[in-house]
Amino acid sequence: MTPRERVLTALRRGQPDMVPWIENEIEESQQIRVMGGRSDYTPGELCRKLGMDGFGYHFPTGGTAKASQATQTSAAVKQSFYFPRMLTFDFVPPWIADMGIDSSTGRTYVKRGLLVDRDSLKLFDEFLPDPDHPARYEQVAKWLEQYKEDYAVFPRLRLGSASTFESMGLDVFSLMVYDDPDLVKEIHRRFSEWSARVVENLNKLDFDFYWANDDHADNKAPWVNMEMYEEFFYPYQKIVADAMNKPWIFHSDGNLFPILDGLLKLGMNGIHPVQPAAMDINDLKAKYGSKVCIVGNIDLDYTLPKGTLEEVEAEVKDRIQKVGKGGGYMISSANSITDYCKTENVLAMASAIEKYRRY
DSSP: OOHHHHHHHHHTTOOOSBOOBOOSOBOHHHHHHHTTTOOOOOHHHHHHHHTOSEEOSEEOOSSOOOOSSOOOOHHHHHHHHHSOSSEEOBOOOOOOEEEEEOTTTOOEEEEEESOOSGGGGGHHHHHOOOTTOHHHHHHHHHHHHHHOTTSEEOOEEOOSHHHHHHHHOHHHHHHHHHHOHHHHHHHHHHHHHHHHHHHHHHTTSOOSOEEEEOOOBOSSOBSSOHHHHHHHTHHHHHHHHHHOOSOEEEEOOSOOGGGHHHHHTTOOSEEEOOOTTTOOHHHHHHHHTTTSEEEOOBOTTTHHHHOOHHHHHHHHHHHHHHTSTTSOEEBOBSSOBOTTSOHHHHHHHHHHHHHHOBO
Protein backbone atom coordinates (compact mmCIF):
# COMPACT_ATOMS: atom_id res chain seq x y z
CA MET A 1 0.00 0.00 0.00
CA THR A 2 1.03 3.61 -0.48
CA PRO A 3 1.06 5.81 2.63
CA ARG A 4 -2.09 7.52 1.37
CA GLU A 5 -3.92 4.20 0.90
CA ARG A 6 -2.80 3.09 4.36
CA VAL A 7 -4.25 6.18 6.06
CA LEU A 8 -7.53 6.11 4.15
CA THR A 9 -7.99 2.40 4.86
CA ALA A 10 -7.55 3.00 8.60
CA LEU A 11 -9.97 5.94 8.50
CA ARG A 12 -12.54 3.57 7.03
CA ARG A 13 -11.84 1.37 10.09
CA GLY A 14 -10.15 -1.20 7.87
CA GLN A 15 -6.88 -3.02 8.38
CA PRO A 16 -4.11 -1.77 6.08
CA ASP A 17 -0.82 -3.57 5.51
CA MET A 18 0.63 -1.84 8.57
CA VAL A 19 -0.47 0.59 11.28
CA PRO A 20 -0.24 4.13 9.84
CA TRP A 21 1.63 6.90 11.62
CA ILE A 22 0.42 10.46 11.23
CA GLU A 23 0.83 13.55 13.43
CA ASN A 24 -1.45 16.53 13.93
CA GLU A 25 1.70 18.66 14.09
CA ILE A 26 5.45 18.46 14.46
CA GLU A 27 6.73 21.82 15.63
CA GLU A 28 9.24 23.37 13.30
CA SER A 29 12.21 23.45 15.66
CA GLN A 30 11.66 19.75 16.38
CA GLN A 31 11.48 19.03 12.65
CA ILE A 32 14.85 20.70 12.15
CA ARG A 33 16.42 18.67 14.97
CA VAL A 34 15.03 15.45 13.49
CA MET A 35 16.53 16.44 10.14
CA GLY A 36 19.99 16.97 11.66
CA GLY A 37 19.87 20.75 11.60
CA ARG A 38 18.57 21.16 8.05
CA SER A 39 15.69 23.54 7.34
CA ASP A 40 15.58 23.13 3.55
CA TYR A 41 13.87 19.72 3.38
CA THR A 42 10.51 18.89 1.82
CA PRO A 43 7.54 17.43 3.73
CA GLY A 44 8.19 14.13 1.96
CA GLU A 45 11.78 14.05 3.19
CA LEU A 46 10.59 14.50 6.77
CA CYS A 47 8.01 11.74 6.32
CA ARG A 48 10.67 9.38 4.92
CA LYS A 49 13.08 10.21 7.73
CA LEU A 50 10.51 9.21 10.36
CA GLY A 51 8.46 6.66 8.41
CA MET A 52 5.23 8.69 8.61
CA ASP A 53 2.33 8.32 6.21
CA GLY A 54 1.16 11.90 5.79
CA PHE A 55 1.46 15.56 6.71
CA GLY A 56 -0.52 18.79 6.96
CA TYR A 57 0.98 21.51 9.19
CA HIS A 58 3.83 24.08 9.05
CA PHE A 59 7.25 23.52 7.53
CA PRO A 60 10.35 25.74 7.44
CA THR A 61 11.26 27.17 4.05
CA GLY A 62 15.01 27.18 4.43
CA GLY A 63 15.15 29.76 7.19
CA THR A 64 15.04 29.74 10.96
CA ALA A 65 12.12 27.91 12.56
CA LYS A 66 9.28 30.18 13.55
CA ALA A 67 6.94 30.05 16.51
CA SER A 68 4.20 27.50 15.90
CA GLN A 69 1.45 30.10 16.21
CA ALA A 70 1.22 33.43 14.43
CA THR A 71 0.66 36.57 16.49
CA GLN A 72 -3.05 37.27 16.39
CA THR A 73 -3.11 40.87 15.18
CA SER A 74 -5.91 41.40 12.72
CA ALA A 75 -3.99 43.05 9.87
CA ALA A 76 -1.09 40.60 10.02
CA VAL A 77 -3.41 37.59 10.22
CA LYS A 78 -5.36 38.63 7.15
CA GLN A 79 -2.24 39.14 5.08
CA SER A 80 -0.67 35.87 6.23
CA PHE A 81 -3.90 34.06 5.43
CA TYR A 82 -4.04 35.41 1.89
CA PHE A 83 -0.28 35.33 1.23
CA PRO A 84 1.34 32.82 3.63
CA ARG A 85 4.99 33.46 4.38
CA MET A 86 5.68 29.87 5.36
CA LEU A 87 4.77 26.48 3.93
CA THR A 88 1.52 25.82 5.77
CA PHE A 89 -1.67 23.80 5.44
CA ASP A 90 -3.48 25.56 8.30
CA PHE A 91 -6.88 27.16 7.70
CA VAL A 92 -7.90 28.13 11.22
CA PRO A 93 -9.41 31.52 12.06
CA PRO A 94 -7.51 33.80 14.43
CA TRP A 95 -8.56 34.11 18.03
CA ILE A 96 -10.50 37.33 18.50
CA ALA A 97 -8.53 38.05 21.62
CA ASP A 98 -5.86 40.10 23.30
CA MET A 99 -2.73 37.98 22.79
CA GLY A 100 0.48 37.70 24.75
CA ILE A 101 3.84 36.24 23.75
CA ASP A 102 6.01 34.06 25.98
CA SER A 103 9.44 35.64 25.59
CA SER A 104 11.27 32.40 26.38
CA THR A 105 9.55 30.29 23.71
CA GLY A 106 8.01 32.73 21.25
CA ARG A 107 4.63 31.07 21.73
CA THR A 108 1.52 33.18 21.73
CA TYR A 109 -1.25 32.76 24.27
CA VAL A 110 -4.66 34.25 24.95
CA LYS A 111 -4.56 36.91 27.65
CA ARG A 112 -8.30 37.61 27.40
CA GLY A 113 -11.06 37.06 24.90
CA LEU A 114 -12.56 40.13 23.26
CA LEU A 115 -16.02 38.76 22.35
CA VAL A 116 -17.69 39.68 25.61
CA ASP A 117 -20.95 41.38 24.60
CA ARG A 118 -23.06 42.24 21.58
CA ASP A 119 -21.11 45.40 20.79
CA SER A 120 -17.98 43.29 20.36
CA LEU A 121 -19.51 41.32 17.46
CA LYS A 122 -18.18 44.03 15.14
CA LEU A 123 -14.70 42.58 15.76
CA PHE A 124 -15.53 39.67 13.44
CA ASP A 125 -15.16 42.03 10.49
CA GLU A 126 -11.89 43.39 11.83
CA PHE A 127 -10.23 40.07 12.64
CA LEU A 128 -11.48 37.38 10.27
CA PRO A 129 -9.93 37.14 6.80
CA ASP A 130 -12.07 36.70 3.72
CA PRO A 131 -12.50 32.90 3.57
CA ASP A 132 -12.99 33.06 -0.21
CA HIS A 133 -9.83 35.04 -1.06
CA PRO A 134 -8.31 33.05 -3.97
CA ALA A 135 -4.63 33.76 -3.30
CA ARG A 136 -4.33 31.31 -0.38
CA TYR A 137 -5.96 28.43 -2.22
CA GLU A 138 -3.93 29.04 -5.37
CA GLN A 139 -0.72 28.88 -3.34
CA VAL A 140 -1.74 25.72 -1.51
CA ALA A 141 -2.73 24.04 -4.78
CA LYS A 142 0.83 24.68 -6.00
CA TRP A 143 2.29 23.19 -2.81
CA LEU A 144 0.11 20.12 -3.11
CA GLU A 145 1.25 19.55 -6.68
CA GLN A 146 4.88 20.07 -5.65
CA TYR A 147 5.06 18.13 -2.38
CA LYS A 148 2.23 15.61 -2.09
CA GLU A 149 3.94 12.55 -3.59
CA ASP A 150 2.15 9.39 -2.32
CA TYR A 151 1.42 10.77 1.15
CA ALA A 152 -1.94 11.48 2.74
CA VAL A 153 -2.19 15.25 3.06
CA PHE A 154 -4.65 17.13 5.26
CA PRO A 155 -5.49 20.75 6.07
CA ARG A 156 -6.16 21.75 9.67
CA LEU A 157 -9.32 23.69 10.42
CA ARG A 158 -11.88 24.31 13.16
CA LEU A 159 -15.55 23.57 13.70
CA GLY A 160 -15.98 26.87 15.56
CA SER A 161 -16.03 25.63 19.16
CA ALA A 162 -12.43 26.31 20.18
CA SER A 163 -12.72 29.73 18.56
CA THR A 164 -15.80 30.44 20.66
CA PHE A 165 -14.19 29.29 23.91
CA GLU A 166 -10.95 31.20 23.37
CA SER A 167 -12.44 34.36 21.90
CA MET A 168 -14.95 34.69 24.73
CA GLY A 169 -12.87 33.19 27.52
CA LEU A 170 -14.25 30.30 29.55
CA ASP A 171 -15.39 32.67 32.28
CA VAL A 172 -17.41 34.92 29.96
CA PHE A 173 -18.67 31.91 28.00
CA SER A 174 -19.93 30.29 31.21
CA LEU A 175 -21.72 33.43 32.33
CA MET A 176 -23.26 34.14 28.94
CA VAL A 177 -24.67 30.62 28.62
CA TYR A 178 -27.11 31.79 31.32
CA ASP A 179 -27.18 35.57 30.88
CA ASP A 180 -27.30 35.76 27.07
CA PRO A 181 -27.39 32.30 25.48
CA ASP A 182 -28.27 33.74 22.08
CA LEU A 183 -24.98 35.67 22.08
CA VAL A 184 -23.02 32.43 22.58
CA LYS A 185 -24.93 30.81 19.72
CA GLU A 186 -24.39 33.82 17.46
CA ILE A 187 -20.63 33.78 18.08
CA HIS A 188 -20.38 30.05 17.41
CA ARG A 189 -22.55 30.36 14.29
CA ARG A 190 -20.30 33.05 12.83
CA PHE A 191 -17.11 31.05 13.42
CA SER A 192 -18.70 27.87 12.04
CA GLU A 193 -20.02 29.56 8.92
CA TRP A 194 -16.56 31.05 8.29
CA SER A 195 -15.00 27.58 8.52
CA ALA A 196 -17.69 26.08 6.29
CA ARG A 197 -16.84 28.58 3.57
CA VAL A 198 -13.17 27.65 3.93
CA VAL A 199 -14.09 23.97 3.59
CA GLU A 200 -16.06 24.66 0.41
CA ASN A 201 -12.83 26.01 -1.09
CA LEU A 202 -10.71 23.18 0.29
CA ASN A 203 -13.08 20.63 -1.23
CA LYS A 204 -11.78 21.71 -4.65
CA LEU A 205 -8.14 20.95 -3.75
CA ASP A 206 -6.25 17.67 -3.75
CA PHE A 207 -6.46 16.95 -0.02
CA ASP A 208 -7.17 13.43 1.21
CA PHE A 209 -8.85 14.17 4.54
CA TYR A 210 -9.45 16.99 7.02
CA TRP A 211 -8.32 17.46 10.61
CA ALA A 212 -10.60 19.62 12.79
CA ASN A 213 -9.01 20.88 16.00
CA ASP A 214 -11.53 22.01 18.63
CA ASP A 215 -10.65 21.41 22.28
CA HIS A 216 -13.71 20.70 24.43
CA ALA A 217 -12.35 19.26 27.66
CA ASP A 218 -9.67 18.97 30.32
CA ASN A 219 -8.40 15.71 31.75
CA LYS A 220 -11.37 15.33 34.09
CA ALA A 221 -14.37 16.19 31.94
CA PRO A 222 -15.73 18.25 29.04
CA TRP A 223 -16.41 21.91 29.68
CA VAL A 224 -20.09 21.36 28.85
CA ASN A 225 -22.47 18.51 29.59
CA MET A 226 -24.39 16.64 26.91
CA GLU A 227 -27.46 18.87 27.18
CA MET A 228 -25.36 22.01 26.72
CA TYR A 229 -23.38 20.38 23.91
CA GLU A 230 -26.57 19.55 22.02
CA GLU A 231 -27.89 23.11 22.37
CA PHE A 232 -24.80 25.30 22.04
CA PHE A 233 -22.36 23.29 19.91
CA TYR A 234 -23.77 20.50 17.78
CA PRO A 235 -26.00 22.62 15.46
CA TYR A 236 -23.10 24.90 14.51
CA GLN A 237 -20.39 22.23 14.29
CA LYS A 238 -22.72 20.36 11.94
CA ILE A 239 -22.59 23.31 9.52
CA VAL A 240 -18.88 22.61 9.02
CA ALA A 241 -19.17 18.83 9.16
CA ASP A 242 -21.86 18.86 6.48
CA ALA A 243 -19.63 20.96 4.20
CA MET A 244 -16.81 18.38 4.21
CA ASN A 245 -16.78 15.99 1.25
CA LYS A 246 -13.80 13.96 2.48
CA PRO A 247 -13.01 11.86 5.58
CA TRP A 248 -12.06 13.83 8.68
CA ILE A 249 -10.51 13.52 12.11
CA PHE A 250 -11.81 15.34 15.16
CA HIS A 251 -9.24 16.53 17.71
CA SER A 252 -9.89 17.50 21.30
CA ASP A 253 -7.64 17.03 24.28
CA GLY A 254 -9.11 15.80 27.54
CA ASN A 255 -11.85 13.39 28.55
CA LEU A 256 -14.52 13.25 25.84
CA PHE A 257 -16.39 10.18 27.10
CA PRO A 258 -19.35 12.13 28.62
CA ILE A 259 -20.20 13.81 25.28
CA LEU A 260 -18.73 11.33 22.81
CA ASP A 261 -22.08 9.93 21.67
CA GLY A 262 -23.14 13.45 20.76
CA LEU A 263 -19.88 14.25 19.01
CA LEU A 264 -20.01 11.10 16.90
CA LYS A 265 -23.30 12.25 15.37
CA LEU A 266 -21.19 14.73 13.41
CA GLY A 267 -19.92 11.82 11.33
CA MET A 268 -16.16 12.14 11.84
CA ASN A 269 -14.01 9.21 10.75
CA GLY A 270 -11.34 9.53 13.44
CA ILE A 271 -10.96 10.64 17.07
CA HIS A 272 -7.65 12.15 18.25
CA PRO A 273 -5.53 12.34 20.47
CA VAL A 274 -6.87 10.11 23.31
CA GLN A 275 -4.71 11.50 26.12
CA PRO A 276 -3.57 8.68 28.44
CA ALA A 277 -4.24 10.84 31.51
CA ALA A 278 -7.83 11.48 30.39
CA MET A 279 -9.12 8.47 28.40
CA ASP A 280 -8.41 4.75 28.43
CA ILE A 281 -7.67 3.90 24.81
CA ASN A 282 -8.48 0.22 25.21
CA ASP A 283 -11.90 1.14 26.63
CA LEU A 284 -12.41 3.58 23.76
CA LYS A 285 -11.51 0.94 21.16
CA ALA A 286 -13.79 -1.65 22.78
CA LYS A 287 -16.81 0.68 22.95
CA TYR A 288 -16.39 2.80 19.83
CA GLY A 289 -13.89 1.04 17.58
CA SER A 290 -16.69 -0.18 15.31
CA LYS A 291 -17.81 3.43 14.75
CA VAL A 292 -14.65 5.49 14.45
CA CYS A 293 -10.91 5.17 13.82
CA ILE A 294 -8.79 5.75 16.93
CA VAL A 295 -5.77 8.06 16.46
CA GLY A 296 -3.05 8.79 19.00
CA ASN A 297 -2.24 7.99 22.63
CA ILE A 298 1.58 8.01 22.80
CA ASP A 299 1.99 10.01 25.99
CA LEU A 300 3.07 13.64 25.71
CA ASP A 301 3.09 14.30 29.46
CA TYR A 302 5.91 11.89 30.30
CA THR A 303 6.97 9.37 27.68
CA LEU A 304 8.01 11.60 24.77
CA PRO A 305 9.48 14.54 26.73
CA LYS A 306 10.91 12.68 29.75
CA GLY A 307 10.84 8.92 29.24
CA THR A 308 13.66 6.53 28.45
CA LEU A 309 14.19 4.99 25.04
CA GLU A 310 13.00 1.68 26.46
CA GLU A 311 9.79 3.26 27.77
CA VAL A 312 9.10 4.81 24.38
CA GLU A 313 9.50 1.45 22.64
CA ALA A 314 7.36 -0.38 25.19
CA GLU A 315 4.50 2.13 24.86
CA VAL A 316 4.56 2.03 21.06
CA LYS A 317 4.60 -1.77 21.09
CA ASP A 318 1.67 -1.91 23.52
CA ARG A 319 -0.52 0.46 21.48
CA ILE A 320 0.15 -1.27 18.17
CA GLN A 321 -0.41 -4.77 19.53
CA LYS A 322 -3.54 -3.95 21.55
CA VAL A 323 -5.29 -1.05 19.85
CA GLY A 324 -4.01 -1.78 16.36
CA LYS A 325 -5.50 -5.26 16.42
CA GLY A 326 -8.11 -5.59 13.69
CA GLY A 327 -7.36 -2.20 12.12
CA GLY A 328 -9.07 1.13 12.66
CA TYR A 329 -6.07 2.61 14.48
CA MET A 330 -3.42 5.14 13.54
CA ILE A 331 -0.54 5.66 15.92
CA SER A 332 0.29 9.22 16.91
CA SER A 333 1.41 11.28 19.85
CA ALA A 334 -1.30 12.22 22.32
CA ASN A 335 -1.45 15.70 20.78
CA SER A 336 1.56 16.61 18.62
CA ILE A 337 5.35 16.33 18.50
CA THR A 338 6.23 19.49 20.41
CA ASP A 339 9.57 21.21 20.60
CA TYR A 340 9.96 20.07 24.22
CA CYS A 341 9.90 16.38 23.29
CA LYS A 342 13.34 14.79 23.43
CA THR A 343 14.48 14.33 19.84
CA GLU A 344 16.05 10.99 20.72
CA ASN A 345 12.62 9.87 21.94
CA VAL A 346 10.96 11.01 18.72
CA LEU A 347 13.49 8.95 16.77
CA ALA A 348 12.97 6.03 19.16
CA MET A 349 9.24 6.28 18.50
CA ALA A 350 9.93 6.13 14.76
CA SER A 351 12.19 3.11 15.20
CA ALA A 352 9.67 1.27 17.36
CA ILE A 353 6.81 1.97 14.96
CA GLU A 354 8.86 0.56 12.11
CA LYS A 355 9.70 -2.49 14.21
CA TYR A 356 6.16 -3.40 15.31
CA ARG A 357 3.70 -1.84 12.84
CA ARG A 358 3.22 -4.65 10.33
CA TYR A 359 0.10 -6.81 10.60
